[in-house]
Amino acid sequence: MSTEVNSGRTGSPAIDPAQQRRARRMLILLFVVCAAPAVAAYLMYYVFKPQGGTSAYGKLIEPQRPLPALVVRDDETGQTLPMSSLKGKWLMISADTAACDENCVSKLFYMRQIRVLQGNERTRVETLWLVTDAAAVPQKIDSAYPDTRRLRVDPAALAAWLPTQDGSQVSDHIYLVDPLGNLMMAFPKHADPSKIKRDLSRLLKWSGTG
Template structure:
């Protein structure tokens, strides 16, 4: 009596090995890995794409991100610009390079507008917390008038130096309606005059600009 072996097409099909890649991994596993890598790449790229979309399509209102007016081109501290301290020593102003300089220009008598600028500069510097040591506040005096003891006591960290007013007027840009004594100026650690704040400035907006500069710049 002959015995016939039953055919089992389904069994044979299920026993067939699944397709593999050259490295031996199942094809389905490779496809899942590829989609996973693509998803990770999209997640990582999303913030960059969003920032470009915001800047180039939506565009920030006002067209500018700074309160102070950028000085263009930048004006390096003139090598010939000398300043004199109360100790009688005369040095180049450029010797202060290496830190951010926040500068006010006024006569030694220092009226209300002068005192207000000194106060704003001190407060903006103090508001930077641990970063404040990167800033030096400077009062460039345009005459030989003595500074009152009160101002010396209230602003002990401000460098109070005498300078030639004609030389300062050539270096500091003003406007048709203002003088160099109306503004607070910012000089970067490389010695470039790079920003001028408006007359009668808003100290909170000055503080915002300075905070951004210190955050994004590692010099000084």
């Protein structure tokens, strides 16, 4: 008696092309949803002109400069950490020596007030003072800005990362870093704090990151 051979297929089942297309569309949609907040913020400043044609007050940094891997020391905890680990919030940065002259004090004051004036959005913003020497900070300044994180940093390495404008120096500016860790803006020397606040408020409004 002859034996009937089983003609059924073996191996993996065939993949439905329509199902593949749906899966690809879902992955693309997920990517778009995740990237949308950051993309919206950059489109707001690099492509579209907000408020009837007015541009940003701060100078946009092109090309992007990510947070460097240089090691800094936290004055409060004494711990060292790479600057690249600070991403996740909007960072307002001032860099000065510990002596902190009048311009330095003004920047610290402006950053504190600009952050406070963001209302409920202020938790998305962190103020940083990058101290470029090992000297002690005067007690009066130390006690006046308890919410400003103070980090000790090598001045040469910092100067290689932070740009300047028109013959100015790093200590003349307030800088803004986005939550993805990219240096985004540099505000001019003797900047108008109300205009810095306006720029930051727009970014917080149009971006869900941070």
